[in-house]
Amino acid sequence: MNIEDFPMLKQDIIYFDNGATTLKPKQVIDKMNDYYSNYSASAHRGDYDISYKVDQEYENAREKVRKFINAEEVEEVIFTSGATESLNMIANGFFKNILTYQDEILITTSEHASNVLPWFHLQNTIGCQVKFINLDDNHYVTLENVKKSITPQTKVISLAGVTNVLGDARPIKEICKFAHLNNIFVVMDGAQSVPHRKTDVKDLDVDFLAFSGHKMCGPTGIGVLYGKKELLEELEPINLGGGMNESFDSPDEVYFKELPARLEAGTPNIAGAIGLGEAIDYLESIGMDKIHEYEMELRKYAMDKLIEIPYLDILNIESDSGIIAFNVDDIFSQDVAYYLNKYNICVRAGNHCAKILKNEVGVKNSIRISLYFYNTKSEIDDLVELLKNKEKMRIEMI
Amino acid sequence: MDENLRREIILDNYSNPKNKYIPSNEKEYLKVNTNNSSCIDNLDIYVKIEDNIIKDICFEGEACAISTSSCSIMIHNLIGKTVDEARKYIENFNNMLNENAYDEELLNEAVAYNTIYKQNNRKHCAYLPYEGILKILNQIKENE
Ligand SMILES: Cc1ncc(COP(=O)(O)O)c(C=O)c1O
Numbered sequence: 001m002n003i004e005d006f007p008m009l010k011q012d013i014i015y016f017d018n019g020a021t022t023l024k025p026k027q028v029i030d031k032m033n034d035y036y037s038n039y040s041a042s043a044h045r046g047d048y049d050i051s052y053k054v055d056q057e058y059e060n061a062r063e064k065v066r067k068f069i070n071a072e073e074v075e076e077v078i079f080t081s082g083a084t085e086s087l088n089m090i091a092n093g094f095f096k097n098i099l100t101y102q103d104e105i106l107i108t109t110s111e112h113a114s115n116v117l118p119w120f121h122l123q124n125t126i127g128c129q130v131k132f133i134n135l136d137d138n139h140y141v142t143l144e145n146v147k148k149s150i151t152p153q154t155k156v157i158s159l160a161g162v163t164n165v166l167g168d169a170r171p172i173k174e175i176c177k178f179a180h181l182n183n184i185f186v187v188m189d190g191a192q193s194v195p196h197r198k199t200d201v202k203d204l205d206v207d208f209l210a211f212s213g214h215k216m217c218g219p220t221g222i223g224v225l226y227g228k229k230e231l232l233e234e235l236e237p238i239n240l241g242g243g244m245n246e247s248f249d250s251p252d253e254v255y256f257k258e259l260p261a262r263l264e265a266g267t268p269n270i271a272g273a274i275g276l277g278e279a280i281d282y283l284e285s286i287g288m289d290k291i292h293e294y295e296m297e298l299r300k301y302a303m304d305k306l307i308e309i310p311y312l313d314i315l316n317i318e319s320d321s322g323i324i325a326f327n328v329d330d331i332f333s334q335d336v337a338y339y340l341n342k343y344n345i346c347v348r349a350g351n352h353c354a355k356i357l358k359n360e361v362g363v364k365n366s367i368r369i370s371l372y373f374y375n376t377k378s379e380i381d382d383l384v385e386l387l388k389n390k391e392k393m394r395i396e397m398i
Numbered sequence: 399m400d401e402n403l404r405r406e407i408i409l410d411n412y413s414n415p416k417n418k419y420i421p422s423n424e425k426e427y428l429k430v431n432t433n434n435s436s437c438i439d440n441l442d443i444y445v446k447i448e449d450n451i452i453k454d455i456c457f458e459g460e461a462c463a464i465s466t467s468s469c470s471i472m473i474h475n476l477i478g479k480t481v482d483e484a485r486k487y488i489e490n491f492n493n494m495l496n497e498n499a500y501d502e503e504l505l506n507e508a509v510a511y512n513t514i515y516k517q518n519n520r521k522h523c524a525y526l527p528y529e530g531i532l533k534i535l536n537q538i539k540e541n542e
Pocket of ligand 1: 019020164191
């Protein structure tokens, strides 16, 4: 779908690394160029016309995000540099202040490093415990296993909506419902889910949500921290400085602004936020449900063919996203990636920043294909043709 | 070099790498880990040096065809050399990778990588085992 909107796709490439970052449509690039070319001023300084326009566009983008994730209030949307920063703010700005050494944080081995290390840091500084929810035979999270992992000490569950390694979707809504009955907060890492499927924070009832613009057709360097208002009010700003203070007459007379400004110190990534707003418009013009449906159709198309190749070890035959992970028997994943690269096919080899492969699946790394709506069946045909010829692969992998 | 020969050398050393195991008498070896931050190659290299001579090298780990084969060829070439000779060899290999003047004679099968500079992302793979060895050689220099 919509291939013609993507300048990158005018090159002779097949881009299957959408889990890492996505390509940008012309609309987003133009929107950012427009800011840099026609009203390039700072925000929150509406003293002159172009600056006023910046304010409007920047806050407009925030409203677009609010609507996109169906947040109750626009103040619940904080612009950050990406999912990683959002998760660090949640851990260090909020949970660090309310957890004690007796408390437990629940995650899984399939979380991305950005949803592991901030919690490890809390364990190392305040002494709380990071525990892992057992995964089922497919390495997926079930509500049953969440229930089994919870103890009276559990205070937070932090999970990716969709994981970046096996692409499994988690029953976040059910988990939230159960967690809240037990006074447990739920943090959702939406980096791999928000770009690909409808996300409704009210319906899910998550307490916090983190995601990145660049994985959803938006620019790099911009992301979102969503939090329920009463929780964000308690989130202590880690960055202090311009833009977030009301007044600072002396060290004991420092007053911060209200949300969202309080959590956005410094000159913001204006072009990034405006670009992200445009990316949201773009995705919505296609429709999130349609994007998800199309990706699932593409995945099934690919899987039906890949499964026929006897020497492929597919790690996630079933999964509810456009992520396919596999290995080729006797060929190191990186060599497969190099081979495909010779035919301008971009795939990722590695452990994908998660411990799951080593700890649970029993392989150290894999090749990952991650699809988006601009991928096509014909691209998958090209990939399958190349993978079907193992002898050629062995000869051309070096 | 003929393309088929090049491929044969690299694939032979990848499929049957020299000394790919952890030495049983590990205590007699110096060990170093070498990995590539831009990809997933990760090797442990074990070196036994006596009287300034490299007596043995083995390695273990996960790495691509280029790193693994390059490590195997490096081991073939370095065992028996003095530390100074080893340094010269490494410098020579590095010169080849970076398109500087080099002495083909010294390199034996390692000349198979003389066109790898064309694939920037693989140059580091070929050099990775050498980085590991250099760390060890520099360690002994400091200890002297
Ligand atoms: C599941 C998941 N969480 C978090 C992140 C971190 O996103 P970013 O690097 O944009 O901050 C990623 C990115 O790869 C991811 O896949």
